[in-house]
Amino acid sequence: MTEFGDFFxxxxxxxxxxxxxxxxxxxTIYNPADGSVIGTVPDNGEEETAKAISAAQEAFQSxxxxxxxxxxxxxxKMHDVxxxxxxxxxxxxxxxxxxxLAEAKGEIAIxxxxxLWFAEEARRAYGTIVPSPxxxxxxxxxxxxxxxxxxxxxxxxPSSMLARKIGPAxxxxxxxVVKPASLTPFSALAWGVxxxxxxLPSGVINxxxxxxxxxxxxxxCNPTVRKITFTGSTEVGKVLxxxxxxxxxxVSMELGGNAPFIVFDDADIDRxxxxxxxxxxxxxxxxxxxxxxxxxxxxxxxxxxxxxxxASDDLKVGDGTKDGVQQGPLVDESAAExxxxxVADTKQNGGRIVTGGGRHALGGTFFQPxxxxxxxxxxxxxxxxxxxxxxxxxxxESEDEAIQMANDTDFGLASYFYTKDLARxxxxxxxxxxxxxxxxxxxxxxxxxxxxxxxxxxIGSEGGAQGLDEYLDTKYACIGGLHD
Numbered sequence: 001m002t003e004f005g006d007f008f009x010x011x012x013x014x015x016x017x018x019x020x021x022x023x024x025x026x027x028t029i030y031n032p033a034d035g036s037v038i039g040t041v042p043d044n045g046e047e048e049t050a051k052a053i054s055a056a057q058e059a060f061q062s063x064x065x066x067x068x069x070x071x072x073x074x075x076x077k078m079h080d081v082x083x084x085x086x087x088x089x090x091x092x093x094x095x096x097x098x099x100x101l102a103e104a105k106g107e108i109a110i111x112x113x114x115x116l117w118f119a120e121e122a123r124r125a126y127g128t129i130v131p132s133p134x135x136x137x138x139x140x141x142x143x144x145x146x147x148x149x150x151x152x153x154x155x156x157x158p159s160s161m162l163a164r165k166i167g168p169a170x171x172x173x174x175x176x177v178v179k180p181a182s183l184t185p186f187s188a189l190a191w192g193v194x195x196x197x198x199x200l201p202s203g204v205i206n207x208x209x210x211x212x213x214x215x216x217x218x219x220x221c222n223p224t225v226r227k228i229t230f231t232g233s234t235e236v237g238k239v240l241x242x243x244x245x246x247x248x249x250x251v252s253m254e255l256g257g258n259a260p261f262i263v264f265d266d267a268d269i270d271r272x273x274x275x276x277x278x279x280x281x282x283x284x285x286x287x288x289x290x291x292x293x294x295x296x297x298x299x300x301x302x303x304x305x306x307x308x309x310x311a312s313d314d315l316k317v318g319d320g321t322k323d324g325v326q327q328g329p330l331v332d333e334s335a336a337e338x339x340x341x342x343v344a345d346t347k348q349n350g351g352r353i354v355t356g357g358g359r360h361a362l363g364g365t366f367f368q369p370x371x372x373x374x375x376x377x378x379x380x381x382x383x384x385x386x387x388x389x390x391x392x393x394x395x396x397e398s399e400d401e402a403i404q405m406a407n408d409t410d411f412g413l414a415s416y417f418y419t420k421d422l423a424r425x426x427x428x429x430x431x432x433x434x435x436x437x438x439x440x441x442x443x444x445x446x447x448x449x450x451x452x453x454x455x456x457x458x459i460g461s462e463g464g465a466q467g468l469d470e471y472l473d474t475k476y477a478c479i480g481g482l483h484d
Contacts, residue, residue, distance in 0.1 A: 015206065
């Protein structure tokens, strides 16, 4: 894959060494746009993961002693490497994941921005001197790296999700063992090359591909690993948390969502539709913060649906590497079948297909941008994460009704609402039980702000000043005998 430059690796990175692919023990990776083979990666398990953990622990002994300035310098170099090679990294991402090249370039850019942010935050892991109740003692509070980190990343944002974990880990002085999603391993393996080009010491980042259950179990059960960070489904997150409990590891979990998008009758409808397109159809609807349920007030319900359907029809669907494409394929056949199943169930139970509703004429896993009206809260599509380009629209009458329906879920990651009423803005922000709230905006993720959910959407935050704390332990020292 010469078009990918030096960043295309088909082996694993353990202790600074790239391992070869065993043809009898490998995973074949396919391009979701055309089904072609991209390459193969090792199908590894507990043994290789244990080696990677040992390498990370060895590297930690010296890396934890580096200064914040040294670590910040490496992160800045990694940032520069990413932006200087944005085209190749984005092409790898689009080829294995399917999203349009413009979106892939944006993902590489925000990944680099996370590195720059945490390069700056590395120098702000402040300790404190607390006023002492004893005249002859000093109370000192410091922060230190937690140790070896097990990082498990998803297929929908295979590069930027790793940036949100690798960036603060390096900034804190931690070392990592990374397990990327088996559908999209090449974007994660490219991080090994990024690290090498930036001069990151061997063993600070180790990348292992293969069995999710075997690698995940070794990461969660091996006592050397002191933190698990995972982005993925709530179901898998619960399993990892249970496994990590036996060795009482620090965990951060960014799990599933069921995002509401509320449009009140005083909203700017055109702005709401514009925001809806970004909040719903980005990455073909395959994001944890994608709108899952649209709640539209009765007075503007018909107008909003009409405008949303037109905007959905105007989306250009196709191979993400082609010019002008706005929506690529779903990641694989099972993803497309799940979306089909939810659409069929909704239609059978009274949902009205306004536009779309099935596979695209391009075939494969391409799916039509879809708008379904007359959805009710008891339908499966209103409670299950769609992870596809389907807008399910529910009518509501009052503000209280909208809030009640929006909060009626086990999840609490992202939420959105549109209104021009200032008092309502503050009421609804307070009322929504979600970690992220977008007001009159459909895209709200930024490196400067914490990203994390409530309820079954996760524990902890990534990004922002809070993101660094997830990789640090707090130590209190009482220093006595200061006076004769």
